[in-house]
Every structure is written in structure tokens, then in C-alpha cells.
Amino acid sequence: ASYSFEGKTILITGGAGDIGRATAHRFASDRANIVLLDLNAAKMADVAQELAQYKVSVATFSCDVTSSDDVNKAFASAIEQFGRIDYVFNNAGYQGLFTTTDEYPEDDFQKVLDINVAGVFHVLKAAAQHMRESGGAIANTASYAGVVGPPNMLAYAASKFAVIGMTQTAAKDLAPYGIRVNAISPALIGPGMMWTRQTELQAAVGSQYFSSNPKQVEQQMIDSVPMRRLGSLEEVANGVAFLMSDEASYITGFNLEITGG
Ligand code: NAD
Structure with missing residues (x-):
């Protein structure tokens, strides 16, 4: 379906990805x-x-979501330019390294939490402070790794479980202001940076779960999907559009799995 978002403004973090x-x-x-x-x-x-x-109208703001100061400044500039923001797609994220739990490096664990948890929090808070005046809708990018923890992705799983938790709490906190908050959880999406990176890095771990050949890892992953294919980037965007649209007007606190089954 296509919707009319005429006259509306969406702010997208990770907008270059x-x-x-x-x-x-x-x-x-x-x-x-x-x-x-x-x-x-x-x-x-x-x-x-x-x-x-x-x-x-299109505007871009360089912003590190791990800095609440950066996020607040970008929101202030965007609101000054557009008057209001109707939708926020809270989507910037980092996949982390691929290794087993006993070897996972502390510094990368912290980096993943800074971007995927604190970053999502900063954007949620700024969006809520703006939208509590006249309502709006927020979609947080979680992941199927926030529903079922995949092997070799300890920090990423922790961070995406957290995104789903924040989505549920924020939906309750912000319902009185007419702000809906949902999550999307894509699984295997491609082609794209994360698909290539995860097949290469899962192969490099050499665990019992995947082949050490990235091409075979691709096949193993696709074989694990009931629909036997990757999801496209457009199919992820379709989910976001639905959740923001008025057709989702009674849907909040929901995690939309975009996984092919
Ligand atoms: P991507 O790497 O192409 O895009 C991520 C974007 O976030 C990049 O442009 C990057 O510059 C930006 N970013 C990273 N750290 C940032 C920071 N501190 N401040 C501001 N921007 C920052 O990957 P993508 O596939 O587009 O991922 C988008 C979201 O979807 C992420 O949250 C990711 O975890 C999630 N996700 C992706 C997949 C997939 O298969 N592609 C599956 C599930 C979830």
C-alpha cells in the first residue's frame, strides 16, 4: 500500500545506511x-x-546518537526548520563484533550498548519531549536478534532485547500524549552492509553453527528462513510506513517481526 504522508515530516537516524x-x-x-x-x-x-x-523538503544533520547533546541540537534545528516532526524512525545501529561469549571484548560490548541502547534512548527522549505537545509516532529498529539471541552476537542481542523493552515502556509512558511507539525486528535483510558483514564474520568465527565459507553461510542462513529468501530493504521500509500510518492508529508497544517466518 502507499500512504499519503503529505505535509508530514519524518526524522530518520542512521539515515545514510x-x-x-x-x-x-x-x-x-x-x-x-x-x-x-x-x-x-x-x-x-x-x-x-x-x-x-x-x-x-530534505534536511541532513551530522549527529552522533551516543551524545544526547548532538541529538538535542539536531532535533532543535530540525524543528526550527520544519515546525514539527510527526514521525521518528529511531534506526541508527551497530552490529558489533562476532565472537563467542567467553571471548567477547569489553570495549566492543560497551560500544554496542552506547549506540544501540543509549543512542535509542537519547532519540526516544528528544522525540517524546517534542511530540508530547501534539502527538506523533515513533518506530525503533530492534532486530530478530532481540527476540531470539543468535550465536556469536552477545552485545548485539543484549542491545536489541533492550530496544524491545524500551519500546514497551515508552509506549506506556507516552500513550497519554497521543504518541505511539513500536519496534521493527528485521532478520535476514539484503543485499546490504549488514548481510555481507554477518555472513563473512560468522564464517570467520568457525563455530559449530555456520560453515567457515561465507558463501555457504549465506545458504545456511537462507535455508533457516521459512520463505527461503532474504527480505528486501523495501520490505523493511513497508513495515515502518504501516506502523507510522493512521492504519496503525490503535497499535502501540508492538514489535513487528519482518523475518519471512
Ligand atoms: P547500516 O550500517 O547500513 O546503517 C546504519 C547507519 O547507522 C549507518 O549509516 C551509520 O553511519 C549509522 N550510525 C552508526 N552509529 C551511529 C551513531 N553513533 N550516530 C549516528 N549514526 C550512526 O545498517 P542497516 O542495515 O541500515 O541498519 C539499520 C538498523 O537496522 C540498525 O539498527 C540495525 O541494527 C538494524 N537491523 C539491520 C538488519 C539487516 O539485516 N540489515 C537486521 C536487523 C536489524
Whole structure:
């Protein structure tokens, strides 16, 4: 389905990445104005340029979501420019290293939590403070790794379980303000950076769960999906569009699994 987001503005964190970019295209094609936040300013500028074809307003802000100061400044600038933000796609994330629990490095564990948990919190809080005036909708990117912990991804699983927990609590806290908060949990999505990285790095671990050949890991992973294929970036964006749309007006605190079964 396509929705009309005419006159609405969506803020997307991780807007330079695969899922953020696909979602920006989806919302711009449904007439929303787009605000992108990302650490990677160069890639974000490329995405902004692609979005020019839709003739909607687009703004980009360099922002590290681990810094509440950065996040608050970006929100303030976006609100100044657009008047209000109707939707927030809280999506920036980092996959972490791939290794077993007994070897997982403390510094990377902390980095994953800083980006995927504290980062999501900072954006949730800024969104809530803005939206409590006139309502809105938020979608947090969790992961199927936040539903079932995959091997060799200890920090990532911890962080994505946390995102689902924050989604449930924020949905309750913000319901009185007319703010809906949901999560999406993609599983195997591609082609894209995370798909390539996870097949290569799962192979490199050499665990009992996957082949040490990345091409075989791809097949093993696809064979674990009931629908026997990867999900596309557009199929993830479709889930976000539904959750933000008025058709989801009575849905909050929900984790939408986009997993092919
Ligand atoms: P990606 O790496 O292409 O995009 C992630 C983006 O987040 C990048 O542009 C990166 O620069 C940005 N980012 C990282 N740290 C940041 C920070 N501190 N501040 C601001 N921006 C930062 O990956 P993606 O697949 O687009 O991932 C988007 C989200 O989807 C992530 O939360 C990821 O965990 C989740 N996810 C992805 C998949 C998948 O298979 N692609 C599956 C499940 C969940």
C-alpha cells in the first residue's frame, strides 16, 4: 500500500545506511518531508541528493546518537526548520563484533550498548519531549536478534532485547500524549552492509553453527528462513510506513517481526 504522508515530516537516524535510506525513499515517495541524522555526513549527502527527485523538503544533520547533546541540537534545528516532526524512525545501529561469549571484548560490548541502547534512548527522549505537545509516532529498529539471541552476537542481542523493552515502556509512558511507539525486528535483510558483514564474520568465527565459507553461510542462513529468501530493504521500509500510518492508529508497544517466518 502507499500512504499519503503529505505535509508530514519524518526524522530518520542512521539515515545514510541501507534501511534508513530505503525508508527515506519510501516516505519521500509518499510525500513526507525528510530529516536525516547520521554520523556519516558524506553518505548522508548522497542520500539527500537521491531524494531530490521526489520534490519534498530534505534536511541532513551530522549527529552522533551516543551524545544526547548532538541529538538535542539536531532535533532543535530540525524543528526550527520544519515546525514539527510527526514521525521518528529511531534506526541508527551497530552490529558489533562476532565472537563467542567467553571471548567477547569489553570495549566492543560497551560500544554496542552506547549506540544501540543509549543512542535509542537519547532519540526516544528528544522525540517524546517534542511530540508530547501534539502527538506523533515513533518506530525503533530492534532486530530478530532481540527476540531470539543468535550465536556469536552477545552485545548485539543484549542491545536489541533492550530496544524491545524500551519500546514497551515508552509506549506506556507516552500513550497519554497521543504518541505511539513500536519496534521493527528485521532478520535476514539484503543485499546490504549488514548481510555481507554477518555472513563473512560468522564464517570467520568457525563455530559449530555456520560453515567457515561465507558463501555457504549465506545458504545456511537462507535455508533457516521459512520463505527461503532474504527480505528486501523495501520490505523493511513497508513495515515502518504501516506502523507510522493512521492504519496503525490503535497499535502501540508492538514489535513487528519482518523475518519471512
Ligand atoms: P547500516 O550500517 O547500513 O546503517 C546504519 C547507519 O547507522 C549507518 O549509516 C551509520 O553511519 C549509522 N550510525 C552508526 N552509529 C551511529 C551513531 N553513533 N550516530 C549516528 N549514526 C550512526 O545498517 P542497516 O542495515 O541500515 O541498519 C539499520 C538498523 O537496522 C540498525 O539498527 C540495525 O541494527 C538494524 N537491523 C539491520 C538488519 C539487516 O539485516 N540489515 C537486521 C536487523 C536489524
